[in-house]
Amino acid sequence: MQKQPTIRDVAAAAGVSVAVVSRVLNPGSGPVAAATRDRVHEVMATLGYHPRTAARELKHGPPTTLGLLLADVSNPFFARLADQVVQEAHSRGIQVLLMTTQEDDQLESERLSTLIERRVSGIIATPTGNNLDIWKRLQDMGTDVVFVDRSIPALADVDVVTINNVESGRSATALLAAHGHRRIAMISGPAESTTGRDRIAGYRQALDAAGLERDDLLVRSAAFRGTAGGDAMSALLNLDEPPTAVVVANTAQVTAVLGRLAHAGVSVPAELSVIVFEDSPWTELMTPPLTIVRQPIDLLARHSVRLALANPGGRTPGKPTVVRVDAELIERASVGRLKVRA
Amino acid sequence: MQKQPTIRDVAAAAGVSVAVVSRVLNPGSGPVAAATRDRVHEVMATLGYHPRTAARELKHGPPTTLGLLLADVSNPFFARLADQVVQEAHSRGIQVLLMTTQEDDQLESERLSTLIERRVSGIIATPTGNNLDIWKRLQDMGTDVVFVDRSIPALADVDVVTINNVESGRSATALLAAHGHRRIAMISGPAESTTGRDRIAGYRQALDAAGLERDDLLVRSAAFRGTAGGDAMSALLNLDEPPTAVVVANTAQVTAVLGRLAHAGVSVPAELSVIVFEDSPWTELMTPPLTIVRQPIDLLARHSVRLALANPGGRTPGKPTVVRVDAELIERASVGRLKVRA
DNA sequence: AATAAAAGTGGAACCGGTTCCATTATGTTT
DNA sequence: AAACATAATGGAACCGGTTCCACTTTTATT
Structure with a gap:
């Protein structure tokens, strides 16, 4: 050396x-x-x-580093988002500091502290929903904060990039209704998440439009990670009037759900139709191939990076940008027409 | 602001x-x-x-940042590796700068320049196989370099963490041989990659042990990314004596392979047995569930981080550490006994 | 009470770049 | 050739921390 x-x-x-x-x-x-x-x-x-970058950054702050704060990179959705964000940032000569929260407030707060100390110029994050004061402080410091995939309603002046969750929830539900289903369930993210809330709102819109009765027992919140989705599925199957169709929020959940269904001997789509918010190639290879709501991850990444670098050294207050990109409903065999009972 | x-x-x-x-x-x-x-x-x-971190780092270099240079984070294997590396680093108060090479020498070289300028204390990388001089320079500078998943044979004194690829290739092949298969194919990574080379070596060991004839037509190299795996599969199916079993290198490839098989109407495992190097939950949900070689990603991450932080400010030359962890062969239904032709 | 040791504090140099400003070299205009 | 604009260069302060060392105050020792 x-x-x-x-x-x-x-x-x-x-x-x-x-x-x-x-x-x-x-x-x-x-x-x-x-x-x-x-x-x-x-x-x-x-x-x-x-x-040395450190020396250069001393004089004037660094518009050269972005913080990317995700829940969890083992989730394929976030992984692909990270991949795209990194590529997009690199193409602009920007580096990406990757951090994960594991959906934990406390960890999120620690990560944010280090990002503050590094004086990153922008942060792209999937917020846990707490730490409001820290997020505010970051903005006061002139850091460009962009929430992606979800948002925090109480923080009105943060830029947000999401898919159109209301419309996505609506169209997925409407598709199931069009196939004759009358008992449609939704396994959603945690109740606090804007993502889950919006999708449920769309779900209700679709029910109303189809003249179907709402039944809150059919709407289940489950953690995005782990096997909570499977437990929700089991609970749904044990209802007096179980659903004939279900919309599931993400990969981890659908993995758990399908495992549970296989175990319970419920066949898809004969006994239960399934739609999932997901965009992995393997959804097409399953038996049956899954009907999915495809999220345009590249667009999410591009807009996020753009916004996170838009206002080097402080944003103009009072004008948050909200970008909503459309998701695409891709029909495959996991949705079937409701069979009338014999 | x-x-x-x-x-x-x-x-x-x-x-x-x-x-x-x-x-x-x-x-x-x-x-x-x-x-x-x-x-x-x-x-x-x-x-x-x-x-400000930048100011602190000026005086004495930063043992506070690690570079993680992967081919591609959309690949689930690398995504999970990134996730684990980030967690492991965070638990030690270390930050991770995430970069991707897209398997491109030129990009790799640019990323490495950035890492040099940042004076990161360590780098964990899946090297493309070139840029030898830059890797050497990094070590001269006292940066701890760790290659993970693959290595560069010409760089003898770099720490390496991989799974035991020879043994993995051998045991997968041996399993197929034990099921009576005599025409066993392997779709491997690029010929330059140590990973692919080692697995092929193991494959040959198993063939020899089982007294089976080697046929180089049955060994195909395909890029890790994209749909090259599908093309390799098609070529194998078009042989005069097509294989009755195949070992596939990774997720992207197996996705392409299974798509091609479905299209060609080849049923698994009746007509073709399949084993894949992979570790995603969904491999179990497919029809049939896939037999996999599970890579202990958490161990890879833990060892990599440990080595990358082992020698703050310069490694002792001449004693590279090589860690080889064992992968686990998990038998599921995609491997079947060879049927004798009617 | 005298003296030594330890604890607490401040001044200023230093890390490795950037940048302002003064100075000198070169070139242009008439 | 004189006068002036412009190009090229160097000196030194500065960014925001860390750290060495000298100095003052407190506590312990006998």
């Missing part, structure tokens, strides 16, 4: 002042004779010089 | 010197009277002071 050369080493070796080297490093910041520039470049190459 | 308070603002407000505030910030770095400490803490709270 050798000590790293500094800008002064380069200056000395090239026989110029550090100011000149700095100008070579930042083209456009001042005039440098072509011959000098070339010589300095040469010296930098032979010395293996690389300017 | 308000200007952020600095350590001098805190010192002034608390009526002490910056040295004292710094000592409060870094417990153990020097004596501070309890009363003073409390007062300073109070001032920091009311001022909303947060020390």
Whole structure:
């Protein structure tokens, strides 16, 4: 291990002042004779010089780092979002600091502290729903905060990028109603999540439009992670009047749900139609292939990064941007026409 | 947006010197009277002071950031690896800078430059296989480099964490042989990848052990990403003597392979047995459930992080650590006994 | 009570860049 | 050739922390 050369080493070796080297490093910041520039470049190459980001960031804050704070990267939805965000950021020369909350307030708060200390220029996050004061503080500091996939209603002036959850919930439910189903269940995210709430709102719209009766027993909240989705499914199956169709919120849940159904010997779609919010290639390979609500992850990522870098050094207050992109309902065999009982 | 308070603002407000505030910030770095400490803490709270990481890192390098350089986070294997690495790093108070190469040398080289400029203390990477000089330079600089999942044979003194690919390839192949298969194919990663090479070595060991003839036509290299796996499968089906069993390298490939098989009307396992290197819950939900080689991603992550933080400020040369963890073969219905032709 | 040891504090240099401003070299205009 | 604009360069302050060392105050020792 050798000590790293500094800008002064380069200056000395090239026989110029550090100011000149700095100008070579930042083209456009001042005039440098072509011959000098070339010589300095040469010296930098032979010395293996690389300017230290930490030092550069000292003077003026870094518009060079973004924080990406997700619930959980093992969830394929978030994983793909992370992938797209990283690509999009890299294409703009921005680095991404990845953090996870595990849906835990306390962890979220710790992560946010480190992001504050790093003075990141922007944060893209799936908020847990708490830590309101910290989010506010971040905005006061001039950090561009963007909520993606969900939001916090109490924080009115934060940029938000989501899919149109109301419409998605509505169209999925409407599809099931159109297939003759009258007992349609929904396994949704936690009650606090805006995502879940909006989808349920759409679900109710569709029921009303189809003239179907609402039954709150058919709407179940379950944690996004773990096997809670399976328990919700079991509860639904044990109802006096079990549903003939169900809309499920995400991958982890549908995995648990399908496992439970297989175990209980319930066949899809003959006995139960299934729609899931998801966008993995494997949904098509299952037996039966799953009807899905496809979320345009690339659009979510692109808009998020754009907003997170939009106002370097402070946003204009009072005008939050809300982007809602449309999800796409893709019909496959897991939805079937309701059979009239024999 | 308000200007952020600095350590001098805190010192002034608390009526002490910056040295004292710094000592409060870094417990153990020097004596501070309890009363003073409390007062300073109070001032920091009311001022909303947060020390800037960039400034702290200037003095002595940062053992506080890790670079995680993966091919691609949309691949579930890497996504889960990222998730575990982030969790493991966070539990040690370390932050993770996430980057992707898309398996592209050029991009990899750019990402590495950024990591050099940030003076990260360690890098966990799935190398593309090129940029040898940059990897060497990083080690010279004292950066802890850890290759995970694959390695570069030409770089002998880099720490490596992988699964035991030879043994995995061998046991998967042996299982198929034990079921009576004599024409066993392997769809592997690119020929350059150590992962693919090792698995093929194991595959050959198993063939030899079972007294089966090697046929190079049955071994196909395909890119890890995209639909190349499907093309390889098609080619295998079109052989004069097509295989009756196949081992597939990863998720993206098996997705393409199964799609192709469904399209071609080949049934699994009746006409073709399938084993895949994968570890997603959904492999169990498919029809038929897939036999898999499960990779212990949490162990890979834990060892990688440990090694990447092992030698803060320079590794002892000449003693690279190589960790090989065992993968687990999980038998499910996608492997069947070879039927003798009628 | 005299003296030594320890605790608490502050001044100032330092990390490695950027940038303002003064100074010198070069080139243009008449 | 004189006068002036412009290009090229260097000196030094600055960003916001850390740390060495000197100095003062408190506590312990005999």
